[in-house]
Amino acid sequence: MNMKIFLANIAGYSPVKILLTIAVLAFLFLFPHFVENPYALHIMILLFLSTIMGESWNILGGYTGQYSVGHAAYFGTGAYITMMLMQYRQVPPWYGVWAGAAVVVVVALVIGSICFRLRGPYFVLASIAVAEIMRLSALNLKDITNGAEGILATEIPPLKIGATVVTDFLSKVPFYYTGLTFALLTIAVTYLVQHSKLGYYFQAIREDQDAAHSLGINLSLYKNISLVISAILTSLAGSFYAVYIGFIDPSTVFPLDISVQIVLICIIGGIGTIFGPVIGALVLVPLSEALRSNMIAEAIFKTGMVTEESGPGQFLKENLAHAHALIYGILVVIVILFMPDGVLGFMKKLLAKRMK
């Protein structure tokens, strides 16, 4: 049935769009064949990770209108389950990921049954509180999680099908393809949600809960379905992050920072749209990398406005990288102030003006 809708939609698209999609997909699949620079691959992997995180929050926050600022709970749980299974039980991560997702479903249903009793700002606060409880539990349940010392992945077992080794996860390339696959998976899930009864019900709940309720929508059921889909996808991101970085502790996978980051990807890109989070990732990942690695100071030196040796030059060189959180914050505020519908919404408006 869904396949039929999918094909019908494909048929409705303009050839330009189809060609563009094929070109982008081809570029993404061939990218590692042409670019061997590990840093470039790393940036692409971060882009995929941010896309997964943004898309998954988008289902709950963007479509269903439930602004969770506690998605670190699912990110961290996925990461921990996958890592613990891999390190302590020698379960390969490509099985562990799904075990992590299964545990996250249970966690999400518990959190949902508590938090969905609340609406608006109270829901937001409860979601933050629950994520903090998860972080503190991970920190203090030392016997299970190794506490603040975290878990270091010593060896990732190679991915085998039968006896053939598909990949050994030694370079960044297998992570690139795994990230790409997960990112495409989350986009596909979002697409299917938007083009189904679920999508209509989620949006109705976002627009007006009471009206939705009177139209026969079981609020707690559909909010929980939305949360579970969102949480599973977030846990995929968490597991992927854990195995890619190779080390996790409570302050890297459970902090409020992660929850806020997830929300920002969506808000910056454009909330409640399929490609908003992709745009958000495309804006935020390079921005944060450029600020962190002092590229901006170097760019200023290159223009010749300030020399590296001068007083202000020294100041910029020493401080700009440290101030990256500050600058990042200011840019985010600017985007939110001047592009309330996100970058995607802004571009659409601009295009519409041009067309007129």
Added chain:
Amino acid sequence: MAILEIQHVSKFFGGLAANADVYFTVEQGMIMGLIGPNGAGKTTLFNCITGYYPPSKGEVKFNGERINGLLPDRVCKLGMARTWQKVRPLANMTVIDNVMVGALCRTNSLKAAREMAMEQLKVVSIEHKAGFLAGGLPIGERKKLEVARVLATQPKLLLLDEVMGGLNPTESEELIHLIIDIKNKGITQMIIEHDMKAIMRISDRIVVLNSGEKLAEGSPEEIVNNQDVINAYLGDSHI
């Protein structure tokens, strides 16, 4: 046959009785008017019937089945739908999508829901606005959208809360015709309305609430001539 039985329903908010011992029955196929001064408890009664508030006392029976305690979505599935005094369009969704949300109560197929929704938009004659965002409609069309959306849930009993409020005479007239069309389809209706001329014209029977209590019940003629109702609500100029 009685489609809705309100049996001694009371609703207290703290010490305040918003509804006190209200009782009446609505017969299949009729239009029941519900009138009364502001604060008489008309909307509270709607909320008690449709599951937004559990009644503090008493029973609500729909098709002979006790429904108090059921949540609004269950009540809607059973075949009772309501509109809101202050319209509640799903503002960032298109008009057709709004009505589809209602239709999806009876089907899981988007295609079927879209067809059902289009049909209802034609009934209220705003099908030319199908692709517009619901938030951008003028008030008259929002009210019609509200009606189309509840009709799409295929109700047996429709509760309309001041569906003519804020409309100009032409728009009111259109809605009166719409209500009569709905009646002719066999859908029972209960209508809260402040426009006395309209409510007297379309109602088969009227219940008057005052300070949360039932003041009178009867045919429109009986109500306009009832001295208690004249004193409490209508005033002398109506005679």
